[in-house]
Amino acid sequence: MSQFSLSVRENSPAQVIDLNGYLDAHTAPQLEQAFQNLLDEKRFNIIVNFRDLIYISSAGLGVFMAFVEDVRGNEGDIKLVAMSPKVYNVFDLLGFPMLYEIYDEEHQARQKFLDSPSSSLG
Amino acid sequence: MQREKHQIVRFKKEFETRTEELHDIRQRVEDEAIDFGFDQETAFRLALAVDEACTNIIKHSYAGNPANTFEVEISTAGDRFVIALTDHGKSFDPSDLPVLDMKKYFEQCLRGGLGVHIIKMVMDDVAYAVMKNHANQLRMIKRLL
Numbered sequence A: 001m002s003q004f005s006l007s008v009r010e011n012s013p014a015q016v017i018d019l020n021g022y023l024d025a026h027t028a029p030q031l032e033q034a035f036q037n038l039l040d041e042k043r044f045n046i047i048v049n050f051r052d053l054i055y056i057s058s059a060g061l062g063v064f065m066a067f068v069e070d071v072r073g074n075e076g077d078i079k080l081v082a083m084s085p086k087v088y089n090v091f092d093l094l095g096f097p098m099l100y101e102i103y104d105e106e107h108q109a110r111q112k113f114l115d116s117p118s119s120s121l122g
Numbered sequence B: 001m002q003r004e005k006h007q008i009v010r011f012k013k014e015f016e017t018r019t020e021e022l023h024d025i026r027q028r029v030e031d032e033a034i035d036f037g038f039d040q041e042t043a044f045r046l047a048l049a050v051d052e053a054c055t056n057i058i059k060h061s062y063a064g065n066p067a068n069t070f071e072v073e074i075s076t077a078g079d080r081f082v083i084a085l086t087d088h089g090k091s092f093d094p095s096d097l098p099v100l101d102m103k104k105y106f107e108q109c110l111r112g113g114l115g116v117h118i119i120k121m122v123m124d125d126v127a128y129a130v131m132k133n134h135a136n137q138l139r140m141i142k143r144l145l
Helices: A028-040 A058-073 A085-093 A106-115 B019-036 B040-061 B102-107 B114-122
Strands: A004-011 A014-023 A045-056 A077-081 B008-016 B069-077 B080-087 B125-130 B136-143
Touching: A004 A028, A014 A028, A014 A106, A028 A058, A045 A058, A045 A085, A045 A106, A058 A077, A058 B040, A058 B114, A077 A106, A085 B040, A085 B114, B008 B019, B019 B040, B019 B069, B019 B080, B040 B069, B040 B080, B040 B114, B040 B136
Parallel strands: A014 A045, A045 A077
Antiparallel strands: A004 A014, B008 B069, B069 B080, B080 B136, B125 B136
């Protein structure tokens, strides 16, 4: 059984990582690799879509922590969208909403990137 | 660690020290918590806290070496739901660590320690002991309110 999968697509001016399943210490390295690939390609406007994510532990949250400084240092951002109440609860438990922009819908995060002066960096 | 009076062991199993096991452990904790009477949200949080504790055992007590095992025991005593994790790896006492100040944590760009923070936020009581046979036991308790 595959517990977790992700895919990356473009929603200009951002790259979107779609998450699916269970993100824990076993599966977090896959997300780490996806972030690393985007940074290697100098893609710093990143939206993470949680619509199909069922579960997240601190190992998953740690991935966002590991990359956010680098991304923001390059005029980009990691914006989080479409979390289920259960998943949002974990973010909230750790106070992550004070560090990340979290939106109900992907188009809202995309609009924020369009409104920001650095959106051409994609 | 001494058993409590009227303690009922609901589940007891040895798991390999591999992160692949986390999925099954979470599922079991959530099922037992709901069966005991917790609501879905609390059961989800309990499974999360146990995931964090098991991850610490796998990653820190055994440094990621998958050739070992640790025991997960779920029991109930009165209104208490008790999860005991027993391992023979490197001693690691999360009950000693303070609850994090997340504002400072973000400001100072600190790393790690989030799992222990979650355990402390979710559980009513966390106790750690090194037993006579040198095994480490982490005992986490949640009361049914």
